[in-house]
Amino acid sequence: MSTAPRPDDRGRDRDTEGRARNARPRDGLGRPLPYGTEGVERQPEGVTRTPEETVTQAQALLDAGRPFHAHEVFEDAWKSGPDDERDLWKGLAQLAVGLTHSARGNPTGGARLLLRGADAIDAGRRGQRPYGIDVDGLVSWARQLAELLEAEGATVDAAEHAPRLRGADGK
Structure with missing residues (x-):
């Protein structure tokens, strides 16, 4: 039996349990494409990964210019992880x-x-590195990019501006 989303009687994509699941293909930035168009492979939803797997997979997606898909990996960690880590993953x-x-x-x-x-x-x-994540470096990266966006109203290249989750040394 297929678990792929399929249209309900109103034409909305639903999974086998009736939950909304958009089956439209998406581009590298997660924008929906017309049905029948070839998009990029989507991240499966609801996957439980170790924190290390989460960081490694998200970094690979960020490096590939696919931050929307990295967000989905972090969202799985946020929803399945311990309560005291929710703010980090969110x-x-x-x-x-x-x-x-x-x-x-x-x-x-x-x-x-x-x-x-x-x-x-x-x-x-501040000053901590949970799972090797460079919190201070990421905070600095985010604030600098936000400042650039607010000052220049620029559109950025996602891969070119991807953060290093574990810092410049990657450790």
Whole structure:
């Protein structure tokens, strides 16, 4: 039996349990494409990964210019992880969505999400490196990119502006 979303009687995509699941293909920035168009491979939803797997997979997606898809990886960690890590994973998801909006040509929305994400991961974690994540470096990256977006209203290249989750040395 297929688990792929299929249209319901109103033409809306639903999974086998009736939950909304958009089956439209998406581009590298997560924008929906017309049905029948070839898009990029989507991240499966609801996958439980170790924190290390989450960071590694999200970094690969960010490096490939696919921050929307990295956001989905962080969202899985945020929803399945322990309560005391929710702000970290949610904040990382917001950083990825902020970069997505910035690359899609929405600098105002991008800047707001970057700042919101920076605040979330910075809350109580200054100087810490949970799972090797360079919190201080990411907060600085997000605030600098938000400042650029607010000052210039620029659209950025997602791969070119991708953050290093574990810092410049990658450790």
